[in-house]
Amino acid sequence: MDMRYLTLDKALDAWRKIQPISDDDKARLARRFSVDFNYNSNHIEGNTLTYGQTEILLLFGKVIGEANVRSVQEMVASEVSLKMMEAESRIKESPLTQNFIRGLHRTLLREDYEVHRTLPDGMQIGYTVHAGQYKTRPNSVITRYGDRFEYASPEETPALMTDLVDWYNEAEKEGRLSPIELAALFHYRYIRIHPFEDGNGRIARLLVNYILAKHDIPMIVIRSRKKTEYLEALHSTDLAVGSAPSDGAKASIQSISPFLRYFRNIVAQEVYADVLFVTKRGENxxxxxxxxxxxxxxxxxxxxxxxxxxxxxxxxxxxxxxxxxxxxxxxxxxxxxxxxxxxxxxxxxxxxxxxxxxx
Structure with missing residues (x-):
């Protein structure tokens, strides 16, 4: 198929047509996904391990070449978090809970740690990042256009997370949104809350795959080489939704059309790549x-x-x-x-x- 004409429906239909796949192909896909997901999700956030180092570490438990200790620990914790998420997704009747999200975060970060930074004006600040706990200080990001974008405040975060999880469980039962729409909207709303002091992007990508896997859709990788495209889709959606954190945390499926369009395209590409990986053989x-x-x-x-x-x-x-x-x-x-x-x-x-x- 010419990738220019690939659509989400065509990709999902191609995936369904090759079912059931062999246990060997399932194992090959799982090994490939483990390395690809952990490498890319962490690399987006600045992890310094190479793709090859990641593969040797996750598949054989060895570190090759020079490697930053924290990057190694992050990658191992990421793999444990991935397995934790996959196990939870197999319990089809179980609703999503805040306890699970906080537990996933605790597993990903491993422990509390201190952060020390120097602000542009030279002032030194320090604070504690809490594993498995919602943020206790405001967080924001400087966009690629130089402006500061504020996320939900620590005071409003618990209520917004309660609303997010309750909305997701209810929307899943109602079935008016497709699993793809559910995953995209959950990701966007979660990112606008940014409930933790660190690890929000990695948790968001884990939870997106939790939603897909729970609905028997192949999990996806947001590739670090396409980071700009990913961030631009979020930024374009922020402009459409508005800058108020509460607006972002309650965004509708209609208002996130830039991110939904991006997300549908990524899922189509990733699912169809799985199809080709299983079906297209050849020595070259x-x-x-x-x-x-x-x-x-x-x-x-x-x-x-x-x-x-x-x-x-x-x-x-x-x-x-x-x-x-x-x-x-x-x-x-x-x-x-x-x-x-x-x-x-x-x-x-x-x-x-x-x-x-x-x-």
Whole structure:
């Protein structure tokens, strides 16, 4: 299908047509989603682990290369939070609760911690970020256009969160909104409240997937390379809804049309990528961070397969097996390294391969 003509309905229909998928394909999708979601959701917020470091950490529990300790701890906690969310989504009859949201936040942040900052005027401030507790101080953001955007105050946050959760449970029962509309509107209303002192974006993306998974729709990844598009959709919606936090926390599905349009498009792209990941096989087709990579020469695929199957593989080994000139082998391997598809291991001739075959 030409992606220019992809719609949400077409993507969801394509997904339904390939059901049921095999247990092996379910496992492959789950592994891919775990790495993609945790890497991107945390990278959006400034986590410094690379995609490859994230994969090795989450799948094998190891840290490769130089890594910031806090970034490692954040990524591990993110994976635990993801599993917690997935388990909760499988309890179809259970309503969404504030206790669950606060527990998810506590799991994500792990513990309280101190923040010290220097304001533009030179003043030093310090405060405590509370894991699992709503904010105790005002929060705001400086938009990409330079203006300050205020979220709900600490005083009004508990009542607004009560309203948000009650609205969601009632709207889910009524069924007038589709699961996609529910997820988009919940995300937007939640972001406008910004109930915690830290971690609000990560929690919002977890809860969006909680809603999708609960309604048997594939979970999605908001890619960090498309962060600007994501923030612009939120900003355009803020302009339409109004700057008052209470307006944002009570926004209607009609008023968030810019974000809903963006969200429907993202869900369509992500769901259809899952379809292609399961159905489109080929030696020259590989996947990396949600993108299908089709190499122009089969030599890339051959090298990647050798790197995956052989514990020790030197450039001389590749040259001998493929019958290529040393300069050609060096260029092919360097391209794979530059694209972050592979990385040299600690031992001579060992490789970490991060790009995933489609078969």
């Amino acid at each position: 087709r590989w996947w990396y961070d949600g993108e299908c990579i089709e190499f122009r020469t089969p030599n890339y695929g051959k090298i990647l397969n050798m790197m995956q199957s052989e514990p020790v593989l030197t450039l001389a080994d590749i040259q001998r097996k493929l019958g290529l000139q040393p300069t050609s082998v060096k260029k092919l391997v360097q391209t794979l390294i530059d694209k972050h598809y592979v990385e040299k291991g600690k031992d001579e001739g060992s490789w970490h391969v991060f790009i995933v075959p489609s078969c």
